[in-house]
Amino acid sequence: MRRRTSLAVAVAVSAGLALSGCSADAGPKLAVSGAFMPQPVDDMAAGFLTVENSGGSADTLTSVTSDISDDVTIHRTTDRKMREVASFDIPADGRxxxxxxxxxxxxxxxxxxxxxxxxxxxxxxxxxxxxxTVEVPVKETTYNPQQQ
Known part of the structure; x- marks a missing residue:
């Protein structure tokens, strides 16, 4: 009887560890790449980067901060019009x-x-x-990696 109880406990503990491992893997796993800022020519600048999510659930970029400015916002450009947005979705297994x-x-x-x-x-x-936190390199004003 004691042996069966020990075996049952071992199986339950193993199952619990396996389940907790699975749920941890289901969250967002974010990595940033390709960051750059073109050298600004006046008192504002733009920043560009890619956030990759290799995790099993989505996340949302809600804000950006930097010591270089107290007014850092995120924008979407549609039909050549730039509009400030509150957030950007980052899909599961997406970017x-x-x-x-x-x-x-x-x-x-x-x-x-x-x-x-x-x-x-x-x-x-x-x-x-x-x-x-990302260290964003400042590139020449006309830098565009899509044209490299």
Missing amino acids: LDLERGGSHIMFMALKERPKQGDKVAVELHFEKSDPI
Whole structure:
């Protein structure tokens, strides 16, 4: 009897560990790549990057902060019109592309104007995931990786 109880406990513990592992794998798993900021020519700048979600559930980019500006917003460009939005969805097993001519980050009223070769610290805030800090390299004003 004791042996069956021990076996039953071992099976229950193993099943519990397996289930908890599965549920942890179901959450968003975010990674940022391709970040850049064209060197600004006035007191505002744009930022571009890709957020990849290899996890099993969606997340949402809710805001962006940076020491370079107290007014950092996210924008969607549709029909050549830029509009501020409250958030961007990042689908499960999908990606969010912030790129020239499309959705992007806007830095208004820059406290300082970064130069090509500098790096700007940016913190991305999400609905579910912990914030991600990215060192965004400043590229030449006309830089566009889609045309490289």
